[in-house]
Structure formats: structure tokens, C-alpha cells
Amino acid sequence: MFTQSEENYLKAIFHLQQEAEKGVSTSKLSALLETKASSITEMVKKLAEKNLVNYQKYYGVELTDTGRKQALIIIRKHRLWECFLVEQLDFKWDEVHEVAEQLEHIKSEKLIDAIDRLLGHPKTDPHGDPIPDKDGNFTKKNTSLLSECRVGSIGIIVGVKDSSPSFLQYLDKQCIALGTKFNLRHKEPFDNALEITVNDQVIKVSHKMASNLYVDIGYTS
Amino acid sequence: MFTQSEENYLKAIFHLQQEAEKGVSTSKLSALLETKASSITEMVKKLAEKNLVNYQKYYGVELTDTGRKQALIIIRKHRLWECFLVEQLDFKWDEVHEVAEQLEHIKSEKLIDAIDRLLGHPKTDPHGDPIPDKDGNFTKKNTSLLSECRVGSIGIIVGVKDSSPSFLQYLDKQCIALGTKFNLRHKEPFDNALEITVNDQVIKVSHKMASNLYVDIGYTS
DNA sequence: TATAATGTTTAGGTTTGCCTAAATATTTTG
DNA sequence: CAAAATATTTAGGCAAACCTAAACATTATA
Numbered sequence: 001m002f003t004q005s006e007e008n009y010l011k012a013i014f015h016l017q018q019e020a021e022k023g024v025s026t027s028k029l030s031a032l033l034e035t036k037a038s039s040i041t042e043m044v045k046k047l048a049e050k051n052l053v054n055y056q057k058y059y060g061v062e063l064t065d066t067g068r069k070q071a072l073i074i075i076r077k078h079r080l081w082e083c084f085l086v087e088q089l090d091f092k093w094d095e096v097h098e099v100a101e102q103l104e105h106i107k108s109e110k111l112i113d114a115i116d117r118l119l120g121h122p123k124t125d126p127h128g129d130p131i132p133d134k135d136g137n138f139t140k141k142n143t144s145l146l147s148e149c150r151v152g153s154i155g156i157i158v159g160v161k162d163s164s165p166s167f168l169q170y171l172d173k174q175c176i177a178l179g180t181k182f183n184l185r186h187k188e189p190f191d192n193a194l195e196i197t198v199n200d201q202v203i204k205v206s207h208k209m210a211s212n213l214y215v216d217i218g219y220t221s
Numbered sequence: 222m223f224t225q226s227e228e229n230y231l232k233a234i235f236h237l238q239q240e241a242e243k244g245v246s247t248s249k250l251s252a253l254l255e256t257k258a259s260s261i262t263e264m265v266k267k268l269a270e271k272n273l274v275n276y277q278k279y280y281g282v283e284l285t286d287t288g289r290k291q292a293l294i295i296i297r298k299h300r301l302w303e304c305f306l307v308e309q310l311d312f313k314w315d316e317v318h319e320v321a322e323q324l325e326h327i328k329s330e331k332l333i334d335a336i337d338r339l340l341g342h343p344k345t346d347p348h349g350d351p352i353p354d355k356d357g358n359f360t361k362k363n364t365s366l367l368s369e370c371r372v373g374s375i376g377i378i379v380g381v382k383d384s385s386p387s388f389l390q391y392l393d394k395q396c397i398a399l400g401t402k403f404n405l406r407h408k409e410p411f412d413n414a415l416e417i418t419v420n421d422q423v424i425k426v427s428h429k430m431a432s433n434l435y436v437d438i439g440y441t442s
Numbered sequence: 443t444a445t446a447a448t449g450t451t452t453a454g455g456t457t458t459g460c461c462t463a464a465a466t467a468t469t470t471t472g
Numbered sequence: 473c474a475a476a477a478t479a480t481t482t483a484g485g486c487a488a489a490c491c492t493a494a495a496c497a498t499t500a501t502a
Contacts, residue, residue, distance in 0.1 A: 005489065026450055039490055041451055046488095058450060058497060088309075089335035099329045106327075108320045114310035226459065247480055260460055262481055267458095279467060279480060 004105045007074050008033065009043055010052060011104075013063055014071035018141070023060030072136035077112050078104040079125035079132075084115050086126045093126040094168035127168075128159025128178050128214060144217055146184075146194065147210035153184045159214035167212060174203055176213070225326045228295050229254065230264055231273060232325075234284055235292035239362070244281030293357035298333050299325040300346035300353075305336050307347045314347040315389035348389075349380025349399050349435060365438055367405075367415065368431035374405045380435035388433060395424055397434070 002010070012032045016024040026044070030037045048055035052067035063071060081103040085091035091099075106112075113134070116122075123139065124130055132138040141159075149155065157180045160167065171177065175198065185202070186195040192207035205213075223231070233253045237245040247265070251258045269276035273288035284292060302324040306312035312320075327333075334355070337343075344360070345351055353359040362380075370376065378401045381388065392398065396419065406423070407416040413428035426434075 003488075027448090035489090036491060037450065038452080038492080043489075085332070085335075089332070089339060091331075091335070095331070099327070099332055102327045102329070106320070106323045108323070110312075110316070111306070111310070111320055114306075114312070118310060224458075248478090256459090257461060258480065259462080259482080264459075 315386040
């Protein structure tokens, strides 16, 4: 069994590993966990002793197979709880993260399996992120960003890269949600702002916004 | 906000206060929390500084009004989670305690209110214990024990005093559950064992068992 | 490529919540 | 009611997980 702190480190390392190929640096972890670099070094050594990470002084860490498995169990729990909060308790998608951060540490396999069953084994969480199964398998994360689409594309919003409340609330205000079908009409060369249509309504999407929206692209018109 | 440890102390003090009128002793807390007496003393001082308990050296502690309120919030959460586990996730009544011990510490008023609503504002948990409302009000705990009933009484099982898995499983085996209507037919003078009938089936109930079953008594035949 | 800038680790300190052992209070009992 | 038994508190330590400041490595740049 692991402490909450250890679980948070494993999760953080997993997420940072997704982005960069190389070992995860102390400073990246420090920034993500909002913990001083010296504390990171200390904990990382402990994780290495428990064979959850491989650690090379000055060159960062990476998860071992057991570490990765453990990280995925925690991520599975986090995302299932998020689904539960939205689907059963009518939480909004911008309200779930903080509570799920707590719930993910509850230790009971039976509990999380029951939640999974109650929800009908969902494949993605309210932000479009995939939910690993019990063995840690999960369908690769969405990769296409709206910002990278060609003018003329039609597609569906399937996920958000940034799931901070402020971004999610902004999307709500713009009437952009997961599942929203759009038509990419125009790209402004000056600032890369986009214009998409959703139900024949024109919506302006800044480059920054577009680079935080995952999409499934359909046929090009 | 309180630490999990502090919350556990408040809960423990509350429960012990229910039994004895006097201040709760260090040794009672030590036994219940399975923590050495010296640690109890230390923590109790801290709680006193935060005005959650009144503490008199060598004479035990009692909750202040704020301490009591806080304890009731935790107990409310514990019992609502127990209901949730049984009613929504098909846990058995002997499986809920351990998980609820963890869930009770989740910090989100919105969450527990949503669970309460989802369950239709239940008044008692799966062991028959009353669930305090948001303000800490709750209907007094059941007081009549089966062991104190007169021969000839009819009544209903409404709660258990001991909610250890082993006792609860034993009740399951005997087909005694909350809501079970019984008829107290006989009391053996030698060992105070009882014979009750439930649906015309005779069930032998030891004194120890009977003294852990709360009942509502109807008319005496 | 030497030096400056940046990133990482080490050393030493803090708080929380626990522990053991010793000291002190209270309670029980001969 | 004094001695013995029991309960409680104090004193001093420990592990986890954080911190700051200083030392040391790596990387960037003049």
C-alpha cells in the first residue's frame, strides 16, 4: 500500500512522462506538485528504493512497470470518480477535479469496481480522457488538436487538454462541450484565431483555446 | 479544517461521551483509537487549544459545542456513505464500515449533500443508527434492547449495538435483519437466553446477542 | 572553453502524529 | 490511611513529508 503522497508522485510522473520522452526532471515535478525541488529529490529516492521508479541523479526519473501500473490504478480511480460525480450527482465538469483528487486515494478495490459497474464501465471521463481498465490498459489519448485542423474540416470536440475550471467555464459560456460537432470555416493568419460553426452559429476560437481542444476529424468538405 | 486524525479523535470522544456522563478518559480513548495513552494526552491538548474540547488534566475531556458539531458532521458523513454503499453499490451491512471510515474524511460539503439527496435523505444507516442532519440534529438513538424485553413482547429489530462484521454475519446466518418482526416467547432463567419467533420460525438468541440488538416494542400479548 | 546561469542534491530544520520509558496523580485496597 | 495498583502526563525519540540555504552538476553563452 502507498501513502497519498506517494500516489500523487506516481500520478505526476506518469502524466509528465506522457509529454516528454526523456526522464522526468525534478523541476517539472516540483512545478506540477507545487513542492520544492529538494523535497522531490527526497521522495523520488524513496520511490526508487521501492522499485516504483528508476532514478538517475541529475537526469530525472521514469516509472518502472510496477510504478506505471500503480499510477494507472490511481488515474482509473480519479476518472471513474469524476464520471460518478457528473453522472450520478450532477456535478459540472469544472467541479469534479478537486473532489476526485481526494476520492482517488480511497483504498477499496471493491468500491471502485462497484462504481465502474454502476456507471456501465465508461471509457472516458467528463473531460474526454480515457479510463484505464483494471489491468491498466487504455485506448490512447486523443491526439488531434483543433488548432491543427485544416480549414474546411468538420469534426467533433472529444476532449480538453487543459481541464482547469476557468477554461471549462469559458467553454460552457461559448456553448462548446464534448460531443459538439463543428465546421472549421476560417483561420485568421495574423493570430491563428479560428472561426467555427456549431449548429450554424459562428463561434470565434482563439489559438490558445483551439490548442486545448482535442477533436475527432471527419471528412473534409 | 481538521486533519483526519483530529476528526477521528472528535468522533471517538463523541461516541464515548454517549455512554458515560463523565469526562471521557484518556484510557478509554486509548483503547478505542488503539493509540498509546501518551499520544492521546498530546492530541487532546491540541484539541483543547483549538477549543474543540474541554480538557482537565487527569479528569478527561468533553466536547465543546463546536467540537460536538464537528463530530456530528463527520458521523453524518460516515453514515450517509454507509447508506450509499449498501443502497447504491450493493455492499452488505458488514462490509461498509471500513470504507466509510475513509470516505468520511472527504472534504466537500457539496458532495455529501448530493449523496444525501441521491439517497432521499435517509434517517438511519444500515445498522439502524440515526443520521444527523446538516445542523447536527438527530433523533435520539434507540434505547430498548432485546435483552431487556419482557416475555410475551412483540417488536421489531431496529438496530445493532455492536456492528462488527462477525456479529453482523452471525445475524445474517440467523436471518435476523433490521425490520425483522419478532415475538419474544421464552426467557431461560439459567443463562438469560431467549427464544423468539420470526415468521413462526423459532430462533434461539443468547443473552449476549440480545443485548446487542435494539428493538421497538409493540403491544404485549 | 571558461564562466555564468540554471537545475539538482545535500545538510539541517520543522510539524504532525505516533512511540517508549520515566515521573507523577489518582484510585483502590490491605 | 498508607501502600500498592492503576491511570495519566512528561520527556525524549522517530518517520513522513515538507521547508530553506548551501554545495555541487549540468547546460548555456560570451
